Amino acid sequence: MKKVQLTGNERLLLSIIEHKEEPINIKELVNITRLNRRTVLGIIESLRKKGVPVVGKRNGKTGIKIATTQNEINESCMTLAQQSAKMLRTSAYLKTSDLKHWKEHIKTM
Template identity: 35%
Template sequence: MEQLTLIETAVLDLIPNGSDRKISIREIGKLLDLDERSIYEIINSLRRKGVPVCAKRNGQPLDRGYYIATNEAERADGIHSYKSQVNDMSNLIATIEHADLLNWHKNLKRAK
């Protein structure tokens, strides 16, 4: 059995079960007087302890936020945005790896 810290418990108590309702990191920060970086770390700690915290990261602002997945469809939806981010980062890495280190500036026309 994993032991939660007081702050992990406080954050966990704010995250709704199910994707029908979500809470933004900003809302958690306001309610607990915490900065976003700390909340990210706490949420990741909860995940490492087995809590299926998912996030919807796109769409309308009021439909974004964190939730605890309660079924496979919610888990899949939550994982989808992270897989998209991994894809984007992989493409970015490939772009940088293939950039011409010596002549990149010759291929640009600067705005005046």
């Protein structure tokens, strides 16, 4: 596999994630790095593109970590696929919104 160059921020985040015993959540990464949330999420995506197995953990101690098993990668991929499907459904609902008459279809309590 070809070696890839990491940016300074990618090295910083990777170092933090690698040295944590437990998964670390995005809010903690934002506080530690002083980077904004979008930047942190973008760096995580970039690390994944470069082959770093950063996975999200949704049960127990939630957050992100470096995968150590194929099962962790599979579980994270399944979660991402489910989130993607939900976003596509939401997009479809939005596309069919009636800009002129939507208020007429909403019943308020």
